Amino acid sequence: MDDYDEIIAGLNRQGWSITDTTVAPQWCAELREHAERLWEEGAFEAGEFGLDLASGRQPEVRGDAVCWIEPASDLARLPFFEWMAGFRAVLNQRFNLGVRSQEFHFARYPRGRGYRKHLDQHRGRNLRKISIVLYLNPGWNPADGGELCFYQPANPELELARLAPLNARLAVFVSGLMPHAVLPCKTTRWSVTGWLRTDEAA
Ligand SMILES: O=C(O)CCC(=O)C(=O)O
Numbered sequence: 001m002d003d004y005d006e007i008i009a010g011l012n013r014q015g016w017s018i019t020d021t022t023v024a025p026q027w028c029a030e031l032r033e034h035a036e037r038l039w040e041e042g043a044f045e046a047g048e049f050g051l052d053l054a055s056g057r058q059p060e061v062r063g064d065a066v067c068w069i070e071p072a073s074d075l076a077r078l079p080f081f082e083w084m085a086g087f088r089a090v091l092n093q094r095f096n097l098g099v100r101s102q103e104f105h106f107a108r109y110p111r112g113r114g115y116r117k118h119l120d121q122h123r124g125r126n127l128r129k130i131s132i133v134l135y136l137n138p139g140w141n142p143a144d145g146g147e148l149c150f151y152q153p154a155n156p157e158l159e160l161a162r163l164a165p166l167n168a169r170l171a172v173f174v175s176g177l178m179p180h181a182v183l184p185c186k187t188t189r190w191s192v193t194g195w196l197r198t199d200e201a202a
């Protein structure tokens with residue numbers, strides 16, 4: 001079984017999958033360098049919750065700052081994003097998922113912040129099919145918190161898994177199915193987050 005197969009098997013079986021050996025630590029180091037540079041350049045903005053821009057910024061609900069990766073930029077051609085384009089092709093060929101575009105942002109959670117339980121599909125819209133999170137945190141300690149939690153789709157009170165944001169860990173899940181949350185972190189938490197979508201690139 002290759003990595004794509006392993007991830008897809010997890011999605012089919014339970015709606016989510018975690019792999020720790022798919023993404024090369026070198027790719028993560030490079031992404032983390034870019035993320036920190038962009039942070040220092042002031043390129044991040046507060047993460048927004050839902051589509052209502054007027055009321056969308058609620059740090060007690062969603063505490064990260066994000067920096068979107070322009071699809072036409074050099075960054076979008078880094079190996080991790082090329083690998084994702086390959087994953088998309090496999091999902092389309094074998095499962096007819098019709099994921100025609102991908103969007104990604106860097107995310108940075110400062111100490112004390114998390115993201116309350118939510119689904120990744122905006123209400124009434126279902127363009128986002130598959131959610132992707134790659135963690136960029138070398139030396140993450142279990143005591144640092146910041147776990148990604150999955151909850152039972154039919155009963156979101158029931159926690160299914162609690163996963164530390166370990167360096168190079170890749171989480172993939174069905175956007176419209178899996179309730180999830182980020183528990184508050186005790187130290188700065190970095191990641192790349194994205195979605196495979198059914199519409200064409202903007
Ligand atoms: O960083 C994570 O573990 C999940 C982030 C998330 O749920 C989101 O950005 O929608």
Ligand SMILES: [Fe+2]
Nearest residue numbers: 118119120180
């Ligand atoms: Fe999410």
